[in-house]
Amino acid sequence: MHNTLKRAAALALTLTPMVVQAQDDKxxxxxxxxLAYAKSDMLPINGATKDGTSDYRIIALQFGxxxxxxxxxxxxxxxxxxxxxxxxxxxxxIDPVWAFYEHRFDNGFVTKVGRNPLPRGIFNEVRYxxxxxxxxxxxxxxxxxxxxYVDGVVVRKxxxxxxxxxxxxxxxxxxxxxxxxxxTSSGISVINSRNENTIGSQxxxxxxxxxxxxGVFYNNYQGTPSASLPAAQRQKRTTTLMYSxxxxxxxxxxxxxxxxxxxxxxxxxxxxxxxYVQAGVNPTEKITLVAEYNDGRNIVRFSxxxxxxxxxxxxxxxxxxxxxxxxxxxxxxxxxxxxxGYSFDRPxxxxxxxxxxxxxxxxxxxxxxxxxxxSVAFSF
Numbered sequence: 399m400h401n402t403l404k405r406a407a408a409l410a411l412t413l414t415p416m417v418v419q420a421q422d423d424k425x426x427x428x429x430x431x432x433l434a435y436a437k438s439d440m441l442p443i444n445g446a447t448k449d450g451t452s453d454y455r456i457i458a459l460q461f462g463x464x465x466x467x468x469x470x471x472x473x474x475x476x477x478x479x480x481x482x483x484x485x486x487x488x489x490x491x492i493d494p495v496w497a498f499y500e501h502r503f504d505n506g507f508v509t510k511v512g513r514n515p516l517p518r519g520i521f522n523e524v525r526y527x528x529x530x531x532x533x534x535x536x537x538x539x540x541x542x543x544x545x546x547y548v549d550g551v552v553v554r555k556x557x558x559x560x561x562x563x564x565x566x567x568x569x570x571x572x573x574x575x576x577x578x579x580x581x582t583s584s585g586i587s588v589i590n591s592r593n594e595n596t597i598g599s600q601x602x603x604x605x606x607x608x609x610x611x612x613g614v615f616y617n618n619y620q621g622t623p624s625a626s627l628p629a630a631q632r633q634k635r636t637t638t639l640m641y642s643x644x645x646x647x648x649x650x651x652x653x654x655x656x657x658x659x660x661x662x663x664x665x666x667x668x669x670x671x672x673x674y675v676q677a678g679v680n681p682t683e684k685i686t687l688v689a690e691y692n693d694g695r696n697i698v699r700f701s702x703x704x705x706x707x708x709x710x711x712x713x714x715x716x717x718x719x720x721x722x723x724x725x726x727x728x729x730x731x732x733x734x735x736x737x738x739g740y741s742f743d744r745p746x747x748x749x750x751x752x753x754x755x756x757x758x759x760x761x762x763x764x765x766x767x768x769x770x771x772x773s774v775a776f777s778f
Contacts, residue, residue, distance in 0.1 A: 426462040431455065432528035434773035436481050441767040442743035443713075444538070445481025454481045454773075458526045460496070468502045476526060478543070483743055484579050485543055488590040495546045507555045514552040516545055517568035517600040518615050519642050519655050528775025529729045532678055532688040533719050539672040539692035539712075540640070540655045544577040548596065562606025569599045573619075581712075581741050581748065593619040595635075609647050615640035615657075636661045652677045669697035672712075686721040694741070698749060698759075705757045708749060711764070713739035729775045738766040 434454040436446035445454060460474040474496035478489055498512030515523040524530050525541060535541070550572015557565040573594040580587045598617035605611060621633040638659040645652050656673035672694030680686050692715040698708045719733030740748040740762075747762035 424464050426460075426464075428460045428462075428778065429458065430527045430529065430775070430777040431457045432526070432534060432773055432775040434534055434771050436769060436771050438767050438769035441746065441765060442482055443737050443767055443769055444535075445483035445486075445743065446769040446771070447482050447743075451481040453479050454771075455479050456526050456528065458495075469500065471499050473497045476546075480543065483543075484586045484588050485577060488577055488588055489543075498552075505555075508553065510552040510554075511550075513547050513549050514570070514572075516548045516574065517552060517554070517570060518545060518617075519600075519613070519640055520644055520653060522546070527777055528731075528773070529723070529727055529777045531775075532676070532686050532721055532731075533690060533717060533733050534731060534771050534773045534775075536676065536690065537655055537674040537692065538715065539674050539694040540657050542578060545574065548572045548574045550596070564604040566602040566604065567599065568601075569597075571597050579741075579743075581745055585745055586743065592622045594622050594624075595620045607645075609651075610645045612644075613642040615642070634661070648680065650677075650679045667697070667699040667701070669707075671695050684723050686723070688717075688719045688721070690717045690719075691715070692717075700751075700759065703757070705752060705759050708759050708761070710748060710761070711739050712741040713737055727777050731771070731773045731775070733771045735769050735771070736766070737769065738764050740764065742767065 432455060435450065435452045436444070436454045437450035438446040438448055440448065442448070445451065455478070457477040458474060460472065462470055462472045464470045473494065476493045476495045477491060478493070480486055480489070494513065496513055496515060498510045498514045500508065500510045502508050517523070519537075519540065521531070521536050521541060522545065525536065525546075528534065548570050550570065552568060552570045554566070554568040557567065559565060573592060573596055576589060576591045576593060578589045580589060596617060596619040598615070600613060600615045602611055602613040617638040618635055619638075620635050624632045636659055638657065640655060640657040642655045643653065653676045654673065656671070658671040659668070660670070661668040672692070674690060674692040676688065676690040678686055678688035692713070694712040696710050696712060698710045700707075715735055715737045717733055717735045719731060721729050721731045723729045740746055742765065746765040750760045750762050752758055
C-alpha cells in the first residue's frame with residue numbers, strides 16, 4: 399500500500415474511538431465513494447482506455463466538529479484515480495480539499511475561513527458525492543477535475559425578497575490551484591498552476607416554484623508568478639463568468655451551465671467557452687434516466703501571421719445513462735458516451751496550416767470515440 403494511504407488509514411483508525419467517546423452532536427464523520435470500470439472503443443479519454451480499467455475511483459472522507467451552536471470546523475480528504483488520465487501525474491494520493499472554520503451569525507450571515515468549498519455552480523460542493531449525481535461525473539466541460547476549493551475566506555447571506563423570491567449570495571477571496579490537460583501538436587500538456595488575489599461571488603435567484611433557480615458566478619484573479627516578474631511580463635487579471643439554470647422536480651429535471659473566460663498577453667491567448675445541458679426523468683423512486691451534452695471551444699490564434707483566428711471545438715460529448723438506487727445511500731450507474739473533437743488523452747490531428755493563398759487554417763477531421771462507465775456509489 400502506498401505510504402500516504404497507510405497514513406490515511408492510520409488516521410482513520412486513530413479517530414474511530416473518538417466517535418464513541420464524543421457526543422453525537424459534536425463530532426460527525428461522513429464519507430462517499432464512487433468506484434467505476436471504464437472502457438473506450440478507440441481513443442483514450444478521461445482515463446478510459448481500449449483495454450478497459452477498474453483503476454477509476456473517487457473517495458471522500460469528511461470530519462466535522464461542532465464547537466458551539468454557531469461554530470464548527472470541517473476537514474475533507476479526497477482520493478482520486480482517473481484510469482490512465484495524464485492528470486494522475488499531478489493528482490496527489492490524498493488531497494485535503496477542505497479544512498475550514500465556520501461561524502454563523504444570528505442574522506443568517508455565514509463566514510468560513512481556511513480551505514473552503516468554492517461556491518461555484520450547481521454541483522461544485524457535491525461533485526464527489528456520487529449518490530447525489532445522475533452520472534459518475536457531471537458537466538465535465540464546465541467542472542473538469544479542478545476548482546474544488548478556495549484558500550481564504552467565503553461569506554454567505556440569504557435574502558428573502560418576498561412573494562416566494564429569494565436570493566442566496568456568496569462572496570470569496572483568496573487563491574486556488576488549477577489543474578487541466580490541453581492537447582498540443584507535440585503531445586498532451588498538463589497544467590498545474592496557482593491563481594492568487596482572487597475576488598468573486600456566486601448569486602442564486604430562487605423562484606417561487608420549488609426547485610427552479612438561476613445563478614451567476616463571477617471570479618477575477620491573477621495568475622502566478624506575478625509580483626516577482628518585471629511589470630511588462632506580469633499576467634493581467636482575468637475574469638471568469640459562469641451562468642447556471644436548474645429546474646429539479648420529483649419526476650424530472652433539467653439543468654444547464656456555461657462558463658467563459660478570456661486572457662490575452664503575448665505570447666499567450668485564450669478565448670474559451672464551454673457548457674453542458676442535462677435532462678432526465680425519474681420514472682420510479684429508484685430509477686433515473688439521464689442525457690447530458692457537453693461542448694467546449696477555444697479560439698486558436700496564429701501569432702505573428704496573417705492567418706485568421708480559428709474556433710477549435712475541443713470535445714463534444716453526448717452521454718446517456720441509467721441509475722438504480724436501492725436506497726438513498728447506494729447508487730448503481732451505467733452510462734455510455736460518444737465523444738467527438740480534438741481533446742483526448744493522446745494527441746490527435748487538429749489544425750491544418752495553410753500551404754498557400756488564401757492564408758486560412760482548417761480543422762482536421764474530428765476524431766471520435768465511444769466509451770462506457772459502469773460504477774457504484776455509496777455514502778454514509
